[in-house]
Amino acid sequence: MAGAASWDTPPSTGTASPAPVARTAACRPTRASKRSCATSRRLPAPHRRAAIAARADAGTPGTLAMLDIAGTALGIALADMLNILDMDTVLLGGSFSLLSSWLTTNARAEIDQRVLTAAWAPVTVRAALLSLDAAVIGAALTSTDQVRQDPTPWLASET
Incomplete structure (x- = not known):
């Protein structure tokens, strides 16, 4: 992407080329x-x-x-x-x-x-509202939802 101007680079005045995006x-x-x-x-x-x-x-x-x-x-x-x-x-x-x-x-x-x-x-x-805990709560709810939908495998592993 040589020659592409970054989003906050001022327009070129013709004296210097804009900085390439990859270098900024x-x-x-x-x-x-x-x-x-x-x-x-x-x-x-x-x-x-x-x-x-x-x-x-x-x-x-x-x-x-x-x-x-x-x-x-x-x-x-x-x-x-x-x-x-x-x-x-x-x-x-x-x-x-x-x-x-x-x-x-x-x-x-x-x-x-x-x-x-x-x-x-x-x-x-x-x-x-959940801030940083959202991913952990979502993972826990997914696990408990799987058990709630089909508790047979979970109950079988307890015996």
């Missing part, structure tokens, strides 16, 4: 990812989510700016998805739910601006 970290998914947010500040791996939230709560300008950028990028990506799938609610799960209070303002602004039907059918963006 300015792509939307990278900007909106938890890993990008954490590693850009070189935070220890086990404490990334808590550290990002703590820095945002403390009003650290760099962290707040990073979350603004991530919220904008997330909103752009969600708007693209919403234009295709025509949904009225977006649940931010996992790490996004933990950081939703900082991400949703910019994400909603982008959705309101970019979703074709937003004026007639507003889109709700909110944090998922």
